[in-house]
Amino acid sequence: MKAYFASVQPIDLSQVEPSSFKAASTVFEWQSAMQEEIEALHAQGTWDLVPLPPAKNLVGCKWVYRIKKNADGSIARHKACLVAKGFSQEEGIDYSETFSPFNWSLRQLNVKNAFLHGILQEEVYMTQPQGFESKLHPSDFVCKLRKSLYGLKQAPCAWNERFTSFFLPSLGFQASLADPSLFVQHSSLGTVVLLLYVDDIILRGSHSSLITSVIEALTKEFDMKDLGQLNYFLGLQISYQSSGLFVSQTKYIKELLARVDLQESKPCATPCLSYHHLLKDDGKPYSHPQQFRSIVGALQYLTFTRPDIAFSVNQACQFMHHPMESHVVAVERILRYLKGTLDFGIHFQPGILNLQAYSDADWASDPNDRRYVSGFIVYLGSSPISWASKKQHTVSRSSIEAEYRALAIAAAELA
Template sequence: MAQPPVHPHFVCKLHKSLYGLKQAPRAWNERFTTFLPSLGFHTTYSDSSLFVKHVGSEIVILLLYVDDIILTGNAIAAIQHVIQSLTTEFDIKDLGTLHYFLGIQISRISTRLFLSQTKYIQDLLHKTEMSDCKPCDTPCLPYNRLLKNDGVLFLEPGTYRSIVGALQYLTFTRPDIAFSVHQVSQFMQQPMVSHYTAVKRILRYLKGTLSYGITYAAGEVGLKAFSDADWASNPNDRRSTTGLVVFLGSNPISWSSKKQQTVSRSSTEAEYRAMSSTTAELDWIQQILTFLKIQMSCAPVLFCDNLSAIALSFNLVQHQKTKHIEVDVHFVRERVAKKQLLVQFVSFREQFADILTKGLSAPLFRTHCSNLMLGISSNHEFEGR
C-alpha cells in the first residue's frame, strides 16, 4: 500500500481492514464471529473457534481458523443454506469436500478418514536439504536424554528454531515424534551441535515414514485415556515428563508430551500429576462433546501403570507425604468419588502413552505406533488392550 501521488503527505483513514495488516486477522475474526449468531450458531468457552447450529435433530458444525473454514454436519440442505448465507455476506469460495486444511491432508477411504502431512514433510526436508538423507527406525535413541551444555554451540540458532517450530506443527498428526520434538524444543535459546544432531535424526525418521498418518474410523462412542510419567527423567533439572493420549472409541483425538512444572519427590507423585493433567484434558473434551450433544454411555476410563497412584485416587485418607500435591489429589479423587471417572491399571507393555515419555527400542516403538493408529493408509488393528 502506498500514499496517493497527488497528496503524498495525507493520512489515509481505513474504513475496512486491509489483508496483511497486523490488525486484519483480529478485525476479520470479530466481523465473522459477530455475523454467525444471526445464522443460529452458538459458541462455547471450551473452544472459541468452534460454532454449532442445532435445528431439531439436525446439526451444522463450523470450525474457524483465521480465514479458513471447515463446515460439516448431518444435513446437506442445512449446510448448503449456511454456505449460501456466508457467500451473500462475505467473499468466500467453496472448495468442496475437505481434502486439505492448514497443511493437513485428509483422504476418505470408505467410512474412514486418513490424516497425514506428507507434503508438509517433503517441503520441510527440501528446506533443510535432507531430502536424500538416510532414514532411521526411530526419531530418537532409546532412553537417551539431551544435556543442556553438551559440547559445542550451534552457530545457526535461527535455523534450529525454524526447524523445531516446523516439527512442532507436524505433531498434529504425528504423535510418534511428540516426545522427540518435546526434547529438542527445550534448547531453543542456546542450541548445541548435539541438539541439532537430534533434530536431524527426527528428520531422518520422517524421511522413512513420509506416508504415515492417523486413520479415523466410525465406531462406538466412548472416552478412554492413557496416562504415564517418566520420573525425574530430565537430567538438567530432574523434572518428570508427562505423556497422555485420549481415545474416542478406537481413535486417538488428543495427545501430549510435556515436562512437569515442578520436581516430583517420588514416581507415585509424578504419575499422579500426570493423571491430574489427563483428567483435565478429559474434562475439556467432555465439555466439547456435550456442546455437540454427544452423550457418553459411561464414565471415561483412565489407564495408569502405577498401582500406588491408582490407590491414591481411591484412598480417602490424606497422608503426610501427599500433602504438597493436595490440589491434584482432590481434583482426581473428586471425580472418582462421583463416578465421573474410572481409574484402572494397565501393564507397562500396554501403556500407549509410553511413547510420549521416553525414547523406545524399535520393536516397542512400532507396536505403540500401531496402537495409536499410525501408519500408511490401510486397515489397522490394536495391539494389546
C-alpha cells in the same frame, strides 16, 4: 582436457513470489491478481479519497504476493494483497484493540478479502496503492479507510467481530467453549459445525441440505469461494477412505526435508534412542541457533498429526535458547525417521463415542534437573483426538507422585 560451459536459464516470474511491485508489474498473472484485489477493494467501499487533515497520522501501504498451492504442489492461484503498514499506527489514535484467534459431508470455503468486511471504528488515513493512484484527484489526496485492511492492527479484531458477533448468531450458531474458532448450530433437522481460521471456513454437517443452506446464507453476506470437498488445509492433507478419514502431512514433511537438504538421507527406525538423554552442555555450541529454532518449530507443527514424535520433539524444544551440536544430531534423527514414515498420519473412523485416556510418567529421568516427563493420549472411540508430552515444572519425590501428577494432567484434559 574437457571444456565445460554454463548457461543461465531465465526465471519464470509467474512461478515465484515477487518481492517488489516493480517485479510483479511485468508479469501478467500478478498484474491480474493486483487488478482483482483493487476491484474487490473498490466494490467493498474500502476507502474515500480525501485531503489529509492536519496533525493526522498517515499509514503507508504495500503489495504482498503469495502463490497458493494444491496438495500436489501445483499452483492453485496467484494472490496479491494490498497491506497497510500497521507498524506505523499509534495506539489509542489509529486503533484501540487487537485480536488474533484462529458419514457427515466436509466442505471448505474461502472468504474473499475477509478483512475488508470488518467495520473500522477509528479514523485511519492511508497512502494510495502503488500502481493504482487515482487520476481524478490531486496527487496529495489520501485514502480515508472505511473498512479494515490487511496489515492494520485492528483488522483481525474487526473481521472477527463482524463474523462471530453479528453474522453467525443470526444463523443460530453458538461459540464452542473449547475453541473460540469453533461454532455449532443445533436444530430439529440436525447439526452443523463451522470452523473459522482467518478467512478459511470448514463446514461439517449431519445432512448436506443443512450445509447448503449455511453456504447460501454466507454467500449472501460475503463474497465467498466454494472450494468443494476438503482435501488440503494449513499443511494437513485429508483423504477419504471407506473406513473413515485419514489426515497426514506428507507434503509438509517433504518440504521440511528439502529445507535441510535431507531428501536423500538414510531413514531411521525410531525418532530417538530410548537410552540416550540430551544434556545441556554436551559438546560444542551450534553455530546457527536460529536455524535450529526454525526447524524444531516446524517439527512442533508436525505433532498435530504425528504423536509418535511428540516426546522427541519435546526433548529438542528444551534447548532452543542455547542448542549444541549434539542437539542438532538428535533433530536430524527425527527428520530421518520422518523420511522413512512419510505417509504416517491419523485415522479417524466411526465407532462408539466413548472417551478413553492413557497417561504415563518418566520419574526423574532428565539428567539436567531431575524433573519428570509426563505424557497422555485421549481417544474418542478408536480415534486419537488429543495428546502431549511435556517436562513438568516440579521435581517429584517418588515415582508414585510422578504417576499421579501425570494422571491428574490427563484427567484435566478430559474435563
